[in-house]
Amino acid sequence: MNAKSFIKILILLLPVLLVNACKKESEEEQLLANRYVPTPLEIRTPAGFPPPLITDWNPTTVEGVRLGRMLFYDNILSSNGLSCSSCHPQSEAFAVPYHINPSGDTVSVPPVVNLAWNPDFLWNGQAQFMEHVPLADFGPEFFNSNMDTVVKRLKSHPLYPKYFREAFNVNDVAALSVPELQQTIANSLIQFIRTIVSDNSKFDKVSRRETVFTAEEMDGANIFYTERGDCFHCHGTPLFTNNTFNNTGMDTVFTGLNLGRYLYTGLATDMGKFSAPTLRNIELTAPYMHDGRFKTLEEVVEFYNSGVHWNSPNIDPIMTKSFKEYGLLLTGVEKADLVAFLKTLTDTSLLTDPSVSNPF
Amino acid sequence: MEKLWLNLRTVLLLSLLFSLLYACKKDNNDDVIPAVTNTLDIKLNYEVDGQPLLSDTLIYSNDAGNNYSVSRLWYYLSRIALVNSDSSLLPIKDYVFVDAFRSTTNEFTISGVPAGHYIGIKFYIGLDSVQNLTNALPATSDNLNMEWPVPMGGGYHFMKFEGHASDSAGNYGFAMHLGRNEYLVESMIWKHIQIVSGRSDISLMMNLNEWFRDPEIYDFNIDGNYSMGVMAAMMKLRNNGVDVFSVQ
Numbered sequence: 001m002n003a004k005s006f007i008k009i010l011i012l013l014l015p016v017l018l019v020n021a022c023k024k025e026s027e028e029e030q031l032l033a034n035r036y037v038p039t040p041l042e043i044r045t046p047a048g049f050p051p052p053l054i055t056d057w058n059p060t061t062v063e064g065v066r067l068g069r070m071l072f073y074d075n076i077l078s079s080n081g082l083s084c085s086s087c088h089p090q091s092e093a094f095a096v097p098y099h100i101n102p103s104g105d106t107v108s109v110p111p112v113v114n115l116a117w118n119p120d121f122l123w124n125g126q127a128q129f130m131e132h133v134p135l136a137d138f139g140p141e142f143f144n145s146n147m148d149t150v151v152k153r154l155k156s157h158p159l160y161p162k163y164f165r166e167a168f169n170v171n172d173v174a175a176l177s178v179p180e181l182q183q184t185i186a187n188s189l190i191q192f193i194r195t196i197v198s199d200n201s202k203f204d205k206v207s208r209r210e211t212v213f214t215a216e217e218m219d220g221a222n223i224f225y226t227e228r229g230d231c232f233h234c235h236g237t238p239l240f241t242n243n244t245f246n247n248t249g250m251d252t253v254f255t256g257l258n259l260g261r262y263l264y265t266g267l268a269t270d271m272g273k274f275s276a277p278t279l280r281n282i283e284l285t286a287p288y289m290h291d292g293r294f295k296t297l298e299e300v301v302e303f304y305n306s307g308v309h310w311n312s313p314n315i316d317p318i319m320t321k322s323f324k325e326y327g328l329l330l331t332g333v334e335k336a337d338l339v340a341f342l343k344t345l346t347d348t349s350l351l352t353d354p355s356v357s358n359p360f
Numbered sequence: 361m362e363k364l365w366l367n368l369r370t371v372l373l374l375s376l377l378f379s380l381l382y383a384c385k386k387d388n389n390d391d392v393i394p395a396v397t398n399t400l401d402i403k404l405n406y407e408v409d410g411q412p413l414l415s416d417t418l419i420y421s422n423d424a425g426n427n428y429s430v431s432r433l434w435y436y437l438s439r440i441a442l443v444n445s446d447s448s449l450l451p452i453k454d455y456v457f458v459d460a461f462r463s464t465t466n467e468f469t470i471s472g473v474p475a476g477h478y479i480g481i482k483f484y485i486g487l488d489s490v491q492n493l494t495n496a497l498p499a500t501s502d503n504l505n506m507e508w509p510v511p512m513g514g515g516y517h518f519m520k521f522e523g524h525a526s527d528s529a530g531n532y533g534f535a536m537h538l539g540r541n542e543y544l545v546e547s548m549i550w551k552h553i554q555i556v557s558g559r560s561d562i563s564l565m566m567n568l569n570e571w572f573r574d575p576e577i578y579d580f581n582i583d584g585n586y587s588m589g590v591m592a593a594m595m596k597l598r599n600n601g602v603d604v605f606s607v608q
Contacts, residue, residue: 050501117501225509227589232509242505269416269431310532317431317522317533321586 036166038063041191043116046199048207048238052116058131058187060194063167068192070163071185073358076153078143084134084189085358087142088112091351093284094196098292102141105257108292111285113350114278116194117239123257123274123290125245126264130193134186147178196356198280199238202344207238213344220341223334229304230328231279231338233318240279240345246316247272249308250289257291269314283346297339305330400473401561402440404458404466405608406433408568415461418526422572424579428525428534430568433460434506435519438487442473442553443480450478455491457502460566473560478553481562485538485545485601486518492541508539512589515539519601521571529581536571537588538597545601553607563608570604571597 038061043052054060075083087109088094095111110123121127138145154160154173164170168184176184205211213221223229234242245261254260254271261270274290288294294303306327308319330338350356406413408420408430418429438455452473458465486492492515497503506516521536538545553562572578576596587593 048495048499050499050504119501222511225511227512232507236504236507238499238504243501244505267416314524315533317524317535317585320533321535321584 035169036063038167041065041195043194044197046197046204046238049199050117050239052194053119054116054194055129055131055190058190060191061167063163064188064191065195067160067163067167068188068190069356069359070159072189072192073360076157076160077138077145077150077185079146079149080144082143084137090353090357093198093281093347093350095285097285097287101257103256106292107257108285108287108290110277111281112193113196113198114239114280116197117243118241119243120245120275124261124264125275130190131183131186134189135182138182147181151181192356196350198347198350200349201280201347204347206344214340216337216340217344218341219334220337220339221344223330223338224341227321228328228334229330229338230318230321231304234276234316235279241276243276245270245273245275246318247274247312247314248304249310249312249315249319250293250303252309252312254313260290272312272314279342280345281347281350283343284351297342298335301330301335301338304328305335397471398473398475398555398557399559400452400470400555401559402453402468402470403561403563404437404460405563405565406460406568407565413460413568416523418524420568422569422578424572424577424582426525426527426534426572426580428523428580430460430521430523432520432522433568434458434502434517435485435521436487436506436516438484438491440481440483442478442555443482443548443550445477445479447479449482450474455487455497457500457506459502473555475555475557478555480548480550481553481564481607482546482548484518485547485604486543487516488544489541492516492518492539492544513540515541518544519597521568525580525585527581532580532585534580534585535588536593536597537586538594538601539588540594543594543598545598545604547602547605549605549607551607564605565608566604567606568604571600573600574603575599 041060041062041064043054043060045052058064071077072084072088075081075086077083087096087099088111089096093111094113095109097109099107099109101107107123115121115130118130119128121130121133127133137143138147151174154164161173164173164184167188170176170184173181202211202213202217206213224231224235234244234246236242247260251258251272254262257263259271261273262268264270282288283297286295286297288297288300294300308327309315310320411420413430413433416429416431418427420429421427435458436455437453437458439451440453440456441449441451444450450473452470453468456465456468460466487497491497494507494510494514497516503516506520508515508517517537517539519536519538523534525532525534554560576599578593578596578600583596584590584593587597
């Protein structure tokens with residue numbers, strides 16, 4: 001072979017050699033190219049809210065929220081006609097009054113609102129990832145799901161196969177194990193739930209200087225935000241929860257669900273402690289406390305005014321001020337004004353917000 | 361000519377081989393030598409007169425004879441500065457939120473501290489009047505949970521020190537909350553501190569019992585088990601708080 005011929009062959013071969021050299025990466029790129037890349041979605045964060053807490057293995061996407069929203073309102077997951085929205089209806093600020101568990105305990109249903117800012121979930125904080133909460137819904141207490149039926153329904157649905165593929169690159173729900181499918185469904189539900197944001201109450205409008213409080217509401221705000229009522233320590237602005245666990249002195253002896261956070265941590269010092277719930281839309285989410293023992297806001301205020309059990313083990317230190325042994329001693333007018341302020345946290349626009357409404 | 365061609369062919373083949381080897385090599389910046397920056401690790405530790413701090417454990421006793429446990433200790437350190445040998449200040453950290461029981465908040469690193477000899481460290485427990493304004497700090501959960509309500513003056517709690525107590529008065533909770541500009545605690549610790557090239561560290565120790573003594577004994581049964589909005593109680597805490605920290 002002479003020099004000319006060799007150079008010719010080399011020039012001809014060069015592209016082939018280069019292509020082969022990068023073949024492995026190209027194949028990987030090709031595989032990636034065939035995957036659907038969902039569109040990242042930023043949770044709307046109202047002014048003054050902290051950054052939302054998004055689970056790193058379940059980032060929010062347009063497609064994931066779309067799927068989750070449909071599943072939230074669809075009874076396709078259950079064998080008894082229930083859907084998530086059965087216990088969390090938008091018209092009731094995303095919470096029915098209460099649920100009776102298999103042990104016969106009454107459990108106040110927490111509203112699924114502003115949960116993008118919660119670090120722990122359920123009354124005793126037993127769920128550290130919100131994505132784990134819906135997994136229990138497949139059980140007999142809630143959906144009583146037959147997963148074979150769920151798979152068949154999803155596969156034959158005109159939209160769900162496409163939505164699963166575009167949200168999670170799941171081409172066939174039947175190819176997933178039951179735990180994998182349930183977790184994928186849960187992930188989509190939670191992506192949707194994180195988009196349910198309430199920030200348009202009268203309180204918010206006053207904060208934005210769009211309106212003003214009445215004299216009664218203003219008096220109630222002063223009780224709420226001062227030592228007079230001392231509500232702000234656990235229910236501070238803007239989330240109206242500090243996301244801590246507290247025993248507010250409701251009981252002196254704890255049994256069953258009233259053991260609270262102890263049921264999760266096993267620490268004696270956690271007996272009787274419950275997550276401080278948000279007070280946003282509190283007017284719409286009666287009854288109150290973890291077990292729904294108080295039917296009205298007036299009853300709740302009266303409890304804090306005169307009913308706290310100071311001798312309750314592990315009672316929150318905030319509840320035992322030395323100069324308030326006999327309760328808050330609020331007058332009838334002050335109690336009414338405090339309730340009036342609490343009602344300014346009602347966000348009626350949430351009840352019809354089309355971005356989180358039933359898509360069917 | 362033939363020999364020359366063979367050499368040329370060998371060079372070409374070797375060049376091609378190396379070109380191919382490097383054709384798909386990923387970017388690698390490992391070879392970049394970073395500029396040397398001095399870093400200072402500040403560690404926060406806690407004790408109660410020599411006993412380690414444990415949460416919710418009723419084993420401590422203050423000078424007033426109040427036996428107590430600690431369930432929460434949240435506070436700010438701010439305007440942290442090293443003191444130069446001519447007594448001028450070298451600011452090194454604007455502010456930090458600390459939860460004594462959350463380890464990640466009890467250690468922080470400051471970069472770019474000039475190597476040299478310093479004669480002390482100065483800081484506030486709390487926030488000065490520039491920072492102690494409602495919504496002045498970023499809206500993190502920690503900062504929001506430290507807000508001092510506007511009807512009570514606004515700004516932030518400087519400290520929330522809570523727990524349960526037991527003594528001749530019975531069992532009760534206590535909440536030592538500090539806030540408002542006039543109760544800002546200024547801490548100045550004179551101590552030789554050497555910052556070396558590379559990595560240095562300072563450990564600060566808070567003795568919680570110092571909140572209850574020197575110059576004034578704080579007794580839950582006399583001064584109150586709740587300080588927020590009680591000016592005399594907050595003033596005692598402020599005065600006692602000046603020397604709760606020491607450099608280890």
